[in-house]
Amino acid sequence: MSSSSAAPGDGEKARASGGKPPMRDALVAAAFRLFLERGYEQTTVDDIVALAGVGRRSFFRYFPSKEDVVFPDHERCLADMEAFLAAGGEGDEPVARVCDAARLVLRMYAENPAFSVQRYRLTKKVPGLRAYELSVVWRYERALADYLRGRFAGRRDGTLRADVIAAAVVAAHNNALRSWLRSDGQGDAGAAVDHALGYVQSAFGASPVPPAAEGPEDVVVVVSRRGAPLWRVVQEIETTLGRD
Protein backbone atom coordinates (compact mmCIF):
# COMPACT_ATOMS: atom_id res chain seq x y z
CA MET A 1 0.00 0.00 0.00
CA SER A 2 1.31 3.43 -0.81
CA SER A 3 1.83 5.74 2.13
CA SER A 4 0.28 8.60 0.18
CA SER A 5 -2.86 6.62 -0.68
CA ALA A 6 -3.16 5.80 3.03
CA ALA A 7 -3.11 9.49 3.89
CA PRO A 8 -5.68 11.10 1.61
CA GLY A 9 -6.11 14.26 3.70
CA ASP A 10 -3.35 16.65 4.70
CA GLY A 11 -0.80 14.10 3.52
CA GLU A 12 -1.79 14.55 -0.12
CA LYS A 13 -1.88 18.30 0.29
CA ALA A 14 1.63 18.29 1.69
CA ARG A 15 2.85 16.03 -1.13
CA ALA A 16 1.36 18.37 -3.71
CA SER A 17 3.24 21.33 -2.25
CA GLY A 18 6.49 19.35 -2.20
CA GLY A 19 6.59 18.88 1.57
CA LYS A 20 5.77 15.97 3.86
CA PRO A 21 2.92 15.65 6.35
CA PRO A 22 4.29 16.82 9.73
CA MET A 23 2.50 14.06 11.69
CA ARG A 24 4.16 11.42 9.52
CA ASP A 25 7.59 12.98 10.12
CA ALA A 26 6.88 13.18 13.85
CA LEU A 27 6.04 9.46 13.94
CA VAL A 28 9.27 8.54 12.10
CA ALA A 29 11.34 10.75 14.44
CA ALA A 30 9.70 9.28 17.57
CA ALA A 31 10.14 5.73 16.27
CA PHE A 32 13.87 6.15 15.54
CA ARG A 33 14.50 7.83 18.87
CA LEU A 34 12.97 4.82 20.64
CA PHE A 35 14.62 2.23 18.35
CA LEU A 36 18.03 3.72 19.17
CA GLU A 37 17.33 4.07 22.91
CA ARG A 38 15.58 0.75 23.61
CA GLY A 39 16.15 -1.37 20.53
CA TYR A 40 13.74 -2.14 17.72
CA GLU A 41 12.17 -5.29 19.21
CA GLN A 42 11.62 -3.62 22.59
CA THR A 43 9.70 -0.70 21.07
CA THR A 44 5.95 -1.08 20.46
CA VAL A 45 3.65 0.99 18.24
CA ASP A 46 2.01 2.19 21.49
CA ASP A 47 5.37 3.55 22.68
CA ILE A 48 5.84 5.38 19.37
CA VAL A 49 2.42 7.04 19.31
CA ALA A 50 2.74 8.01 23.01
CA LEU A 51 6.04 9.80 22.31
CA ALA A 52 4.68 11.45 19.15
CA GLY A 53 1.52 12.50 21.03
CA VAL A 54 -0.93 10.96 18.54
CA GLY A 55 -3.35 8.01 18.54
CA ARG A 56 -2.74 4.48 17.24
CA ARG A 57 -5.08 5.04 14.27
CA SER A 58 -2.87 7.92 13.10
CA PHE A 59 0.13 5.59 13.04
CA PHE A 60 -1.63 2.97 10.96
CA ARG A 61 -2.99 5.66 8.62
CA TYR A 62 0.62 6.22 7.51
CA PHE A 63 2.31 2.87 8.14
CA PRO A 64 0.80 -0.60 7.72
CA SER A 65 3.22 -2.03 10.33
CA LYS A 66 6.11 -1.17 12.64
CA GLU A 67 8.56 -2.34 9.95
CA ASP A 68 7.21 0.22 7.48
CA VAL A 69 8.16 3.17 9.70
CA VAL A 70 11.81 2.09 9.32
CA PHE A 71 11.60 2.58 5.53
CA PRO A 72 9.21 5.56 5.28
CA ASP A 73 10.27 6.73 1.80
CA HIS A 74 10.58 3.51 -0.22
CA GLU A 75 6.97 3.46 -1.45
CA ARG A 76 7.31 7.02 -2.76
CA CYS A 77 10.70 6.22 -4.30
CA LEU A 78 9.37 3.09 -5.97
CA ALA A 79 6.45 5.08 -7.40
CA ASP A 80 8.87 7.77 -8.63
CA MET A 81 11.03 5.09 -10.26
CA GLU A 82 8.08 3.50 -12.05
CA ALA A 83 6.87 6.92 -13.25
CA PHE A 84 10.38 7.79 -14.48
CA LEU A 85 10.68 4.53 -16.42
CA ALA A 86 7.17 4.86 -17.87
CA ALA A 87 7.96 8.41 -19.06
CA GLY A 88 10.89 7.20 -21.17
CA GLY A 89 10.75 6.96 -24.96
CA GLU A 90 12.05 4.60 -27.63
CA GLY A 91 15.08 6.83 -28.08
CA ASP A 92 16.43 6.11 -24.58
CA GLU A 93 19.25 3.59 -24.40
CA PRO A 94 17.62 0.96 -22.12
CA VAL A 95 20.62 0.22 -19.85
CA ALA A 96 21.34 3.93 -19.35
CA ARG A 97 17.67 4.46 -18.47
CA VAL A 98 17.62 1.82 -15.72
CA CYS A 99 20.91 3.22 -14.35
CA ASP A 100 19.25 6.64 -14.12
CA ALA A 101 16.25 5.04 -12.41
CA ALA A 102 18.58 3.43 -9.83
CA ARG A 103 20.06 6.88 -9.12
CA LEU A 104 16.64 7.93 -7.75
CA VAL A 105 17.14 5.46 -4.90
CA LEU A 106 20.60 6.82 -4.17
CA ARG A 107 19.19 10.35 -4.10
CA MET A 108 16.63 9.31 -1.46
CA TYR A 109 19.43 7.97 0.77
CA ALA A 110 21.73 10.93 0.13
CA GLU A 111 19.00 13.49 0.96
CA ASN A 112 19.34 12.62 4.63
CA PRO A 113 22.72 10.98 5.36
CA ALA A 114 22.36 10.88 9.18
CA PHE A 115 18.99 9.13 8.99
CA SER A 116 20.23 6.70 6.30
CA VAL A 117 23.28 5.72 8.37
CA GLN A 118 21.13 5.21 11.50
CA ARG A 119 18.77 2.98 9.56
CA TYR A 120 21.65 1.01 8.00
CA ARG A 121 22.99 0.17 11.47
CA LEU A 122 19.53 -0.75 12.74
CA THR A 123 18.79 -2.96 9.73
CA LYS A 124 22.05 -4.88 10.15
CA LYS A 125 21.11 -5.74 13.75
CA VAL A 126 17.47 -6.85 13.28
CA PRO A 127 16.92 -9.95 11.07
CA GLY A 128 13.26 -9.04 10.48
CA LEU A 129 14.26 -5.67 9.05
CA ARG A 130 16.92 -7.28 6.90
CA ALA A 131 14.20 -9.53 5.42
CA TYR A 132 11.97 -6.50 4.87
CA GLU A 133 14.82 -4.70 3.10
CA LEU A 134 15.42 -7.70 0.83
CA SER A 135 11.76 -7.55 -0.24
CA VAL A 136 12.09 -3.81 -0.94
CA VAL A 137 15.24 -4.36 -3.01
CA TRP A 138 13.45 -7.13 -4.88
CA ARG A 139 10.63 -4.72 -5.81
CA TYR A 140 13.12 -2.16 -7.20
CA GLU A 141 14.80 -4.94 -9.19
CA ARG A 142 11.42 -6.09 -10.58
CA ALA A 143 10.55 -2.54 -11.63
CA LEU A 144 13.83 -2.27 -13.58
CA ALA A 145 13.46 -5.77 -15.05
CA ASP A 146 9.85 -5.13 -16.14
CA TYR A 147 10.93 -1.98 -17.97
CA LEU A 148 13.80 -3.82 -19.71
CA ARG A 149 11.53 -6.76 -20.61
CA GLY A 150 9.28 -4.27 -22.37
CA ARG A 151 12.20 -2.68 -24.21
CA PHE A 152 13.69 -6.06 -25.19
CA ALA A 153 10.33 -7.62 -26.11
CA GLY A 154 10.56 -9.83 -29.18
CA ARG A 155 14.36 -9.92 -29.07
CA ARG A 156 16.29 -13.12 -28.56
CA ASP A 157 16.79 -13.83 -24.84
CA GLY A 158 14.88 -10.64 -24.02
CA THR A 159 13.64 -11.69 -20.56
CA LEU A 160 17.00 -13.25 -19.68
CA ARG A 161 18.89 -10.09 -20.60
CA ALA A 162 16.34 -7.94 -18.77
CA ASP A 163 16.56 -9.95 -15.54
CA VAL A 164 20.37 -10.18 -15.58
CA ILE A 165 20.91 -6.48 -16.31
CA ALA A 166 18.37 -5.41 -13.66
CA ALA A 167 20.13 -7.59 -11.07
CA ALA A 168 23.54 -6.23 -12.09
CA VAL A 169 22.34 -2.61 -11.82
CA VAL A 170 20.87 -3.20 -8.36
CA ALA A 171 24.02 -5.02 -7.17
CA ALA A 172 26.30 -2.24 -8.44
CA HIS A 173 24.12 0.46 -6.88
CA ASN A 174 23.99 -1.35 -3.55
CA ASN A 175 27.73 -2.03 -3.53
CA ALA A 176 28.41 1.72 -3.77
CA LEU A 177 25.55 2.66 -1.42
CA ARG A 178 26.72 0.25 1.30
CA SER A 179 30.31 1.51 1.08
CA TRP A 180 29.00 5.03 1.61
CA LEU A 181 26.77 3.97 4.54
CA ARG A 182 29.64 2.05 6.16
CA SER A 183 31.76 5.21 5.92
CA ASP A 184 29.02 6.99 7.96
CA GLY A 185 27.78 8.90 4.93
CA GLN A 186 31.16 10.55 4.25
CA GLY A 187 32.38 11.13 0.71
CA ASP A 188 30.56 11.57 -2.59
CA ALA A 189 27.88 8.88 -2.82
CA GLY A 190 26.81 10.10 -6.26
CA ALA A 191 30.29 9.69 -7.74
CA ALA A 192 30.65 6.22 -6.22
CA VAL A 193 27.31 5.10 -7.67
CA ASP A 194 28.17 6.61 -11.07
CA HIS A 195 31.42 4.63 -11.10
CA ALA A 196 29.64 1.39 -10.13
CA LEU A 197 26.90 1.84 -12.73
CA GLY A 198 29.57 2.67 -15.32
CA TYR A 199 30.96 -0.82 -14.82
CA VAL A 200 27.55 -2.36 -15.57
CA GLN A 201 27.10 -0.13 -18.62
CA SER A 202 30.50 -1.17 -19.94
CA ALA A 203 29.49 -4.83 -19.63
CA PHE A 204 25.97 -4.51 -21.06
CA GLY A 205 25.55 -1.00 -22.46
CA ALA A 206 25.63 -1.66 -26.19
CA SER A 207 25.09 -5.37 -26.62
CA PRO A 208 21.51 -5.92 -25.38
CA VAL A 209 19.93 -4.16 -28.35
CA PRO A 210 21.60 -5.62 -31.44
CA PRO A 211 21.31 -3.83 -34.80
CA ALA A 212 18.16 -4.73 -36.70
CA ALA A 213 19.44 -6.74 -39.70
CA GLU A 214 22.53 -7.51 -41.76
CA GLY A 215 23.47 -4.60 -43.95
CA PRO A 216 26.49 -2.82 -45.34
CA GLU A 217 27.73 -2.05 -41.77
CA ASP A 218 27.64 -5.76 -40.86
CA VAL A 219 31.02 -6.78 -39.42
CA VAL A 220 33.13 -9.90 -39.66
CA VAL A 221 35.15 -10.98 -36.64
CA VAL A 222 38.14 -13.25 -37.21
CA VAL A 223 39.97 -14.68 -34.22
CA SER A 224 43.36 -16.19 -34.98
CA ARG A 225 46.42 -17.33 -33.05
CA ARG A 226 49.21 -14.78 -33.37
CA GLY A 227 51.55 -17.51 -34.57
CA ALA A 228 49.29 -18.72 -37.40
CA PRO A 229 50.64 -18.35 -40.96
CA LEU A 230 49.18 -15.39 -42.86
CA TRP A 231 47.85 -17.54 -45.76
CA ARG A 232 45.79 -19.53 -43.21
CA VAL A 233 44.24 -16.33 -41.81
CA VAL A 234 43.40 -15.02 -45.30
CA GLN A 235 41.83 -18.39 -46.19
CA GLU A 236 39.64 -18.19 -43.09
CA ILE A 237 38.49 -14.68 -43.97
CA GLU A 238 37.72 -15.71 -47.58
CA THR A 239 35.65 -18.64 -46.32
CA THR A 240 33.78 -16.43 -43.85
CA LEU A 241 33.03 -13.82 -46.50
CA GLY A 242 32.00 -16.50 -48.99
CA ARG A 243 34.56 -15.27 -51.54
CA ASP A 244 36.57 -18.44 -52.10
Place this chain on the structure above:
Amino acid sequence: MSSSSAAPGDGEKARASGGKPPMRDALVAAAFRLFLERGYEQTTVDDIVALAGVGRRSFFRYFPSKEDVVFPDHERCLADMEAFLAAGGEGDEPVARVCDAARLVLRMYAENPAFSVQRYRLTKKVPGLRAYELSVVWRYERALADYLRGRFAGRRDGTLRADVIAAAVVAAHNNALRSWLRSDGQGDAGAAVDHALGYVQSAFGASPVPPAAEGPEDVVVVVSRRGAPLWRVVQEIETTLGRD
Protein backbone atom coordinates in the same frame (compact mmCIF):
# COMPACT_ATOMS: atom_id res chain seq x y z
CA MET B 1 21.07 -24.12 11.33
CA SER B 2 21.88 -27.05 9.12
CA SER B 3 19.26 -29.77 9.02
CA SER B 4 21.95 -32.45 9.20
CA SER B 5 23.61 -30.91 12.26
CA ALA B 6 20.17 -30.88 13.88
CA ALA B 7 19.82 -34.62 13.31
CA PRO B 8 22.97 -36.17 14.67
CA GLY B 9 21.56 -39.69 15.01
CA ASP B 10 20.07 -41.77 12.22
CA GLY B 11 20.02 -38.67 10.03
CA GLU B 12 23.79 -38.57 9.79
CA LYS B 13 23.93 -42.30 9.14
CA ALA B 14 21.46 -41.96 6.29
CA ARG B 15 23.42 -39.00 4.88
CA ALA B 16 26.63 -41.00 4.98
CA SER B 17 25.06 -43.83 2.96
CA GLY B 18 23.75 -41.33 0.39
CA GLY B 19 20.12 -41.52 1.55
CA LYS B 20 17.95 -39.24 3.65
CA PRO B 21 16.50 -39.86 7.10
CA PRO B 22 13.08 -41.48 6.56
CA MET B 23 11.41 -39.47 9.36
CA ARG B 24 12.52 -36.21 7.78
CA ASP B 25 11.13 -37.31 4.39
CA ALA B 26 7.89 -38.40 6.06
CA LEU B 27 7.50 -34.96 7.66
CA VAL B 28 8.07 -33.18 4.32
CA ALA B 29 5.58 -35.46 2.58
CA ALA B 30 2.94 -34.96 5.28
CA ALA B 31 3.48 -31.20 5.27
CA PHE B 32 3.06 -30.86 1.50
CA ARG B 33 -0.02 -33.08 1.46
CA LEU B 34 -1.66 -30.78 4.04
CA PHE B 35 -0.42 -27.54 2.41
CA LEU B 36 -2.02 -28.61 -0.87
CA GLU B 37 -5.26 -29.84 0.74
CA ARG B 38 -5.87 -27.04 3.27
CA GLY B 39 -3.47 -24.28 2.35
CA TYR B 40 -0.21 -23.32 4.00
CA GLU B 41 -1.58 -20.85 6.55
CA GLN B 42 -4.34 -23.25 7.65
CA THR B 43 -1.87 -26.06 8.40
CA THR B 44 -0.19 -26.18 11.82
CA VAL B 45 2.93 -28.07 12.91
CA ASP B 46 0.57 -30.16 15.09
CA ASP B 47 -1.38 -31.17 11.96
CA ILE B 48 1.85 -32.19 10.23
CA VAL B 49 3.22 -34.31 13.07
CA ALA B 50 -0.19 -35.97 13.57
CA LEU B 51 -0.29 -37.04 9.90
CA ALA B 52 3.34 -38.19 9.96
CA GLY B 53 2.74 -40.09 13.21
CA VAL B 54 5.60 -38.47 15.14
CA GLY B 55 5.90 -36.01 18.02
CA ARG B 56 6.39 -32.24 17.86
CA ARG B 57 9.97 -32.53 19.11
CA SER B 58 10.83 -34.71 16.10
CA PHE B 59 9.59 -31.97 13.78
CA PHE B 60 11.71 -29.30 15.43
CA ARG B 61 14.73 -31.61 15.46
CA TYR B 62 14.73 -31.37 11.66
CA PHE B 63 13.11 -27.98 10.97
CA PRO B 64 13.46 -24.76 13.01
CA SER B 65 10.04 -23.56 11.78
CA LYS B 66 7.08 -24.40 9.52
CA GLU B 67 8.66 -22.34 6.74
CA ASP B 68 11.79 -24.50 6.76
CA VAL B 69 9.87 -27.64 5.86
CA VAL B 70 8.92 -25.95 2.56
CA PHE B 71 12.61 -25.67 1.61
CA PRO B 72 14.04 -28.85 3.15
CA ASP B 73 17.17 -29.09 0.95
CA HIS B 74 18.46 -25.51 0.79
CA GLU B 75 20.73 -25.77 3.83
CA ARG B 76 22.39 -28.88 2.41
CA CYS B 77 22.66 -27.25 -1.03
CA LEU B 78 24.17 -24.08 0.41
CA ALA B 79 26.72 -26.16 2.33
CA ASP B 80 27.52 -28.13 -0.85
CA MET B 81 27.97 -24.86 -2.76
CA GLU B 82 30.33 -23.42 -0.15
CA ALA B 83 32.35 -26.65 -0.07
CA PHE B 84 32.55 -26.71 -3.88
CA LEU B 85 33.79 -23.11 -4.02
CA ALA B 86 36.27 -23.67 -1.19
CA ALA B 87 37.68 -26.73 -3.02
CA GLY B 88 38.58 -24.68 -6.10
CA GLY B 89 42.12 -23.68 -6.97
CA GLU B 90 43.87 -20.67 -8.44
CA GLY B 91 43.67 -22.25 -11.89
CA ASP B 92 39.86 -22.07 -12.01
CA GLU B 93 38.43 -19.24 -14.07
CA PRO B 94 36.40 -17.44 -11.35
CA VAL B 95 33.23 -16.73 -13.37
CA ALA B 96 33.10 -20.30 -14.70
CA ARG B 97 33.50 -21.56 -11.13
CA VAL B 98 30.53 -19.58 -9.76
CA CYS B 99 28.44 -20.70 -12.75
CA ASP B 100 29.25 -24.31 -11.86
CA ALA B 101 28.34 -23.57 -8.23
CA ALA B 102 24.95 -22.21 -9.36
CA ARG B 103 24.35 -25.45 -11.28
CA LEU B 104 24.30 -27.28 -7.91
CA VAL B 105 21.09 -25.40 -7.06
CA LEU B 106 19.54 -26.34 -10.39
CA ARG B 107 20.44 -29.96 -9.80
CA MET B 108 18.61 -29.92 -6.45
CA TYR B 109 15.44 -28.65 -8.17
CA ALA B 110 15.77 -31.01 -11.13
CA GLU B 111 16.25 -34.07 -8.89
CA ASN B 112 12.57 -33.98 -8.00
CA PRO B 113 10.58 -32.00 -10.62
CA ALA B 114 7.10 -32.77 -9.22
CA PHE B 115 8.07 -31.56 -5.73
CA SER B 116 9.81 -28.47 -7.12
CA VAL B 117 6.77 -27.47 -9.20
CA GLN B 118 4.42 -27.97 -6.21
CA ARG B 119 6.64 -25.78 -4.07
CA TYR B 120 6.90 -23.11 -6.76
CA ARG B 121 3.11 -22.81 -6.89
CA LEU B 122 2.85 -22.73 -3.10
CA THR B 123 5.57 -20.08 -2.78
CA LYS B 124 3.86 -17.82 -5.32
CA LYS B 125 0.64 -17.88 -3.24
CA VAL B 126 2.07 -17.28 0.26
CA PRO B 127 3.83 -13.92 0.82
CA GLY B 128 5.68 -15.22 3.90
CA LEU B 129 7.22 -18.03 1.85
CA ARG B 130 8.16 -15.61 -0.89
CA ALA B 131 10.05 -13.54 1.71
CA TYR B 132 11.72 -16.71 3.01
CA GLU B 133 12.77 -17.62 -0.53
CA LEU B 134 14.26 -14.16 -1.09
CA SER B 135 16.42 -14.64 2.01
CA VAL B 136 17.55 -18.05 0.72
CA VAL B 137 18.42 -16.60 -2.70
CA TRP B 138 20.31 -13.81 -0.96
CA ARG B 139 22.42 -16.37 0.93
CA TYR B 140 23.35 -18.17 -2.33
CA GLU B 141 24.26 -14.83 -3.87
CA ARG B 142 26.44 -13.93 -0.86
CA ALA B 143 28.25 -17.29 -1.08
CA LEU B 144 29.09 -16.64 -4.76
CA ALA B 145 30.05 -13.00 -4.08
CA ASP B 146 32.29 -13.96 -1.14
CA TYR B 147 34.15 -16.46 -3.32
CA LEU B 148 34.60 -13.88 -6.10
CA ARG B 149 35.71 -11.20 -3.61
CA GLY B 150 38.44 -13.60 -2.51
CA ARG B 151 39.49 -14.30 -6.09
CA PHE B 152 39.43 -10.59 -7.08
CA ALA B 153 41.13 -9.42 -3.87
CA GLY B 154 43.61 -6.63 -4.55
CA ARG B 155 42.23 -6.00 -8.05
CA ARG B 156 40.69 -2.71 -9.03
CA ASP B 157 36.95 -2.70 -8.26
CA GLY B 158 37.27 -6.24 -6.89
CA THR B 159 34.26 -6.13 -4.56
CA LEU B 160 32.15 -4.29 -7.13
CA ARG B 161 32.89 -6.88 -9.82
CA ALA B 162 32.30 -9.71 -7.36
CA ASP B 163 28.90 -8.39 -6.25
CA VAL B 164 27.71 -7.59 -9.79
CA ILE B 165 28.79 -10.93 -11.26
CA ALA B 166 27.26 -12.90 -8.37
CA ALA B 167 23.96 -11.07 -8.85
CA ALA B 168 24.06 -11.65 -12.61
CA VAL B 169 24.73 -15.38 -12.17
CA VAL B 170 21.84 -15.75 -9.70
CA ALA B 171 19.47 -13.77 -11.94
CA ALA B 172 20.38 -15.84 -15.01
CA HIS B 173 20.01 -19.11 -13.10
CA ASN B 174 16.65 -18.05 -11.67
CA ASN B 175 15.36 -16.84 -15.04
CA ALA B 176 15.94 -20.30 -16.52
CA LEU B 177 14.78 -22.13 -13.38
CA ARG B 178 11.49 -20.18 -13.21
CA SER B 179 10.76 -20.81 -16.91
CA TRP B 180 11.22 -24.51 -16.28
CA LEU B 181 9.02 -24.45 -13.15
CA ARG B 182 6.29 -22.48 -14.99
CA SER B 183 6.34 -25.16 -17.71
CA ASP B 184 5.57 -27.72 -14.94
CA GLY B 185 9.09 -29.12 -15.04
CA GLN B 186 8.92 -30.08 -18.74
CA GLY B 187 11.95 -29.71 -20.98
CA ASP B 188 15.67 -29.74 -20.27
CA ALA B 189 16.31 -27.51 -17.26
CA GLY B 190 20.06 -28.12 -17.47
CA ALA B 191 20.31 -26.89 -21.06
CA ALA B 192 18.23 -23.79 -20.25
CA VAL B 193 20.47 -22.93 -17.29
CA ASP B 194 23.61 -23.55 -19.36
CA HIS B 195 22.33 -21.13 -22.00
CA ALA B 196 21.46 -18.48 -19.39
CA LEU B 197 24.83 -18.80 -17.64
CA GLY B 198 26.55 -18.64 -21.02
CA TYR B 199 25.11 -15.17 -21.47
CA VAL B 200 26.65 -14.05 -18.15
CA GLN B 201 29.98 -15.64 -19.04
CA SER B 202 30.01 -13.83 -22.38
CA ALA B 203 29.47 -10.53 -20.56
CA PHE B 204 31.97 -11.08 -17.74
CA GLY B 205 33.91 -14.28 -18.42
CA ALA B 206 37.28 -13.02 -19.57
CA SER B 207 37.61 -9.46 -18.33
CA PRO B 208 37.82 -9.74 -14.53
CA VAL B 209 41.00 -11.82 -14.53
CA PRO B 210 43.22 -10.73 -17.43
CA PRO B 211 45.62 -13.32 -18.90
CA ALA B 212 49.07 -13.34 -17.36
CA ALA B 213 51.19 -12.29 -20.34
CA GLU B 214 51.37 -12.49 -24.13
CA GLY B 215 52.61 -15.86 -25.31
CA PRO B 216 52.54 -18.12 -28.36
CA GLU B 217 48.80 -18.88 -27.84
CA ASP B 218 47.98 -15.16 -27.85
CA VAL B 219 45.14 -14.44 -30.33
CA VAL B 220 44.54 -11.63 -32.77
CA VAL B 221 40.99 -10.36 -33.27
CA VAL B 222 40.23 -8.48 -36.47
CA VAL B 223 36.86 -6.75 -36.82
CA SER B 224 36.03 -5.63 -40.33
CA ARG B 225 32.98 -4.42 -42.24
CA ARG B 226 31.63 -7.22 -44.45
CA GLY B 227 31.75 -4.90 -47.47
CA ALA B 228 35.44 -4.01 -47.02
CA PRO B 229 37.80 -5.06 -49.85
CA LEU B 230 39.88 -8.15 -49.06
CA TRP B 231 43.24 -6.38 -49.62
CA ARG B 232 42.22 -3.86 -46.93
CA VAL B 233 41.47 -6.66 -44.45
CA VAL B 234 44.80 -8.39 -45.18
CA GLN B 235 46.62 -5.08 -44.76
CA GLU B 236 44.97 -4.61 -41.35
CA ILE B 237 46.01 -8.09 -40.26
CA GLU B 238 49.57 -7.54 -41.44
CA THR B 239 49.74 -4.28 -39.50
CA THR B 240 48.33 -5.94 -36.39
CA LEU B 241 50.77 -8.82 -36.61
CA GLY B 242 53.65 -6.44 -37.23
CA ARG B 243 54.59 -8.21 -40.48
CA ASP B 244 54.33 -5.34 -42.95
